[in-house]
Amino acid sequence: MKSDFSNWSDVRIFLAVFRQGSTLAASRILGIAQPTVARRIDALEAATNLTLFERDTRGFKPTHAARDLFPLAQEIEAATAAFAKSAQALTEPRTIRITAPGTFADCVLDLFSDFSAANPNIAFDFVPSIRVLDLSKGEADIAVRVTADVSDGSLICRKIRTAKWALFGSQRYADERGFPKSEDDFRGHRFVTFEHADVPDYLHRWLTDRVTADQIVQSFRDVDLMQAAIRSGQGLGLVNIRQAQFDAALMACFGPIDALSRSHMLLISPDAYRRPEVKTFVKFFAPRYAATFDQS
Structure with missing residues (x-):
């Protein structure tokens, strides 16, 4: 008979009962009512067409089928934990990598100090480089460049000023x-x-x-x-x-x-711009950096 198993959350309950030896002990670990745990085990057995536990007054004893499935259930548990960890990491601010000529820091030190004071959980990695790094390949998240044109049309561009x-x-x-x-x-x-x-x-x-x-x-x-x-x-x-x-x-x-004037650009890779901390930084930085030229 074909198995109709599809409820992944029942794997978590199966593991708890397997490890604890009873639905009552499992309910305490899971924070779920004991009748609900027992009902989900019954549903899992019905969906898999297997008897997973022998019931007696001493609790739930795993059958051979349960012991065979236990390692696979552990793999699902580990994969779920890894999924949750990766998802969490994607929502947390990461270091923003900025590439610019070495003289860039002299012009913006006060701006970064102001931004860091308001956003202490966002860190920066400065990549001073006269070479044009490839943002589309992840060599940096943001580039400050003086250029006549931007050859990579996929980049998000913010013209700051005209460099003279x-x-x-x-x-x-x-x-x-x-x-x-x-x-x-x-x-x-x-x-x-x-x-x-x-x-x-x-x-x-x-x-x-x-x-x-x-x-x-x-x-x-x-x-x-x-x-x-x-x-x-x-x-x-x-x-x-x-x-x-x-x-x-x-x-x-x-x-x-x-004849020597060129566009002063802030360039951002599309992947980086999807990150909330990068959007927050660009929104803060671009107008203030441009304003430093107006004050000159």
């Missing part, structure tokens, strides 16, 4: 050579530049299109090193205007240079 660049130098350089007033005034000046295989080279190309090779005194793979060279008076260089505000030693020659 200007030509900067130092007081030491100004005392020695003065500053050019426009891109038509580069003759006789020295320049430092930034080149990296993982970063579009539009800044470098803009400069090299306007000066001779011997005017480029040094090319750097690190933005911080390039800015250090500008501070020391080695040469003039292109710097993001917002970032330059955090370096009092940098002095603008002229700018912003419209």
